[in-house]
Amino acid sequence: MKKVTLIVFGFIFFLTSQLVMGQKGNDKITPDQYINKYKDIAIQEMYEFKIPASITLAQGLLESGNGNSELAKKAKNHFGIKCHKEWTGKTFHMDDDEKDECFRKYNNPEESYSDHSCFLSSRERYSELFEHDITDYKRWAHGLKKAGYATNPKYAHILIRIIEENKLFLYDSQQYTRTSKSKSEKNTQDITLDFESSDPDDFESISISGSNRKVYVNNGIRCIRAKKGDNFRKISDELEMLDWQLARYNDMKKGDRIREKDIIYLQPKKKKGSKAYHKVKPYETMHSISQLHGIKLKQLYKKNNMPAGSIPELGQKLWLRKAKK
Numbered sequence: 001m002k003k004v005t006l007i008v009f010g011f012i013f014f015l016t017s018q019l020v021m022g023q024k025g026n027d028k029i030t031p032d033q034y035i036n037k038y039k040d041i042a043i044q045e046m047y048e049f050k051i052p053a054s055i056t057l058a059q060g061l062l063e064s065g066n067g068n069s070e071l072a073k074k075a076k077n078h079f080g081i082k083c084h085k086e087w088t089g090k091t092f093h094m095d096d097d098e099k100d101e102c103f104r105k106y107n108n109p110e111e112s113y114s115d116h117s118c119f120l121s122s123r124e125r126y127s128e129l130f131e132h133d134i135t136d137y138k139r140w141a142h143g144l145k146k147a148g149y150a151t152n153p154k155y156a157h158i159l160i161r162i163i164e165e166n167k168l169f170l171y172d173s174q175q176y177t178r179t180s181k182s183k184s185e186k187n188t189q190d191i192t193l194d195f196e197s198s199d200p201d202d203f204e205s206i207s208i209s210g211s212n213r214k215v216y217v218n219n220g221i222r223c224i225r226a227k228k229g230d231n232f233r234k235i236s237d238e239l240e241m242l243d244w245q246l247a248r249y250n251d252m253k254k255g256d257r258i259r260e261k262d263i264i265y266l267q268p269k270k271k272k273g274s275k276a277y278h279k280v281k282p283y284e285t286m287h288s289i290s291q292l293h294g295i296k297l298k299q300l301y302k303k304n305n306m307p308a309g310s311i312p313e314l315g316q317k318l319w320l321r322k323a324k325k
Helices: 002-025 031-049 053-064 070-075 109-122 124-131 137-147 155-165 170-176 232-239 243-249 286-293 297-303
Strands: 091-094 101-104 204-208 214-218 221-225 263-265 277-279 317-319
Touching: 031 053, 031 109, 031 170, 031 286, 053 109, 053 137, 053 155, 053 170, 070 091, 070 101, 109 124, 124 137, 137 155, 232 243, 263 286, 277 286, 286 297, 297 317
Parallel strands: none
Antiparallel strands: 091 101, 204 214, 214 221, 221 263, 277 317
16 A cells, blocks of 8 residues: 555656646747737837837847846846946846956846947947938848947847848838828828827927027927937037036936937926826837926926836826826
């Protein structure tokens, strides 16, 4: 009887161990799972920084091993970005090209995606990338390799293969490309985004500045629309202002990249908007909404009981005048 019992328990133990081992072997994230998990963030970053979502996702898949690498799991670093001199945040050390190299450590993957966008958009050696069309992922891939993002000589070809195998280019063309559809046609399911929804052409025009810039008024604040190639230094020199002051008025830093047709305020934004609330549209950010309504970014977070840096949800009602109860 004891022998039979031991055999039964042994068999149960074997099955249990095999089940556990099977679960451990299947806990790795697949490419499809990774894409579904992070595609919305990549598209959000594309809107914010004009970096193709396909490129961001392909780099994330490659650099993090679909989110399964030690760096991605322990440091939430999905793009292999090293510390560099300016980094003052958390760090994670591991062997890479050299022994015990310093990598940036984040609180969550979203921070890694955001820092990746800032990393590319704030460095001069990547500036040529932003001259390429948002849908030209091949040029972006080769541009990244040329700028020295990775040492692998086949880096560009690997990114292109990942994009094409997973059809990541669809996130660029379908989500970003503007259309000339009429307003009545824009209610169809194949709607594409109009990224000029925050275009100040709808604002009251008051004058032309000495530098031949059209000046508008929104929420009682003077503003302009950025031209191609603008930065805070160029605008401030033309309008005889201080670049750091101009950046502060727009809840930005003076080194931040300015996109063509961005709203740039020439005076401090207000604590309240002129409307009661704003309903979040696809891929809008808290910053783009604060610019659209001329309300301080800090106040927008505060009025809606949201922590700084959080992302609004599609369809969410954001209060602009009274604080959310």
